């Protein structure tokens with residue numbers, strides 16, 4: 001059975017564009033792939049993403065040296081293992097988030113820290129690192145107040161030329177969407193190279209176009225989900 005894992009990093013604000021478009025994608029996917037299993041992993045719910053904190057480091061150290069762990073440490077590592085296995089066992093991924101300060105919400109970064117585990121999602125070889133998640137695909141659904149991906153390759157080239165010559169520009173570029181760059185590169189590191197994108201951009205910068213931007217993204221979500 002094919003499993004679609006939806007990884008949602010959003011604080012559930014009302015009027016959220018990424019949640020609306022993400023829901024349209026998931027609802028359409030369910031309707032058009034009735035035999036598939038769909039899991040929603042909400043990173044802002046159920047106590048959040050298992051952390052990489054002092055307790056985790058100590059539990060890992062004890063695990064490595066075969067030392068006895070406290071009940072709290074055991075429970076924490078069990079949660080880590082469950083979340084990691086859920087990620088590894090899925091066939092397709094939907095990442096949903098708002099852009100925060102040119103990046104992903106911290107919870108999404110924490111999720112990528114949780115899933116970056118040597119010998120599970122990647123390994124090091126004499127030829128460099130190798131991703132262990134093969135034959136999987138992903139989509140990144142992200143809302144941003146401004147526009148980053150509208151100019152395409154030329155937009156990026158123009159942006160770089162202006163930067164190189166110190167010319168001030170109000171235009172942005174895909175290079176300033178560090179969250180998507182990071183997520184895409186982490187997925188590539190895990191071996192997931194088929195990553196589609198659905199950006200909902202510019203609704204804060206152009207308030208009069210908010211409805212049109214949302215309608216367009218909803219239609220895109222519907223058509224992309226049918227063939228995902």
Ligand SMILES: Cc1cc2nc3c(=O)[nH]c(=O)nc-3n(C[C@H](O)[C@H](O)[C@H](O)COP(=O)(O)O)c2cc1C
Pocket residue numbers: 010013015016017018019097098099100101102103143144145146147203204
């Ligand atoms: C804390 C915070 C940081 C933000 N940073 C950016 C940013 O760097 N670039 C941008 O274009 N929009 C930024 N925004 C605007 C949001 O990305 C935009 O409102 C988006 O629609 C939020 O997603 P949502 O509609 O799914 O909630 C920021 C919003 C918040 C609350």
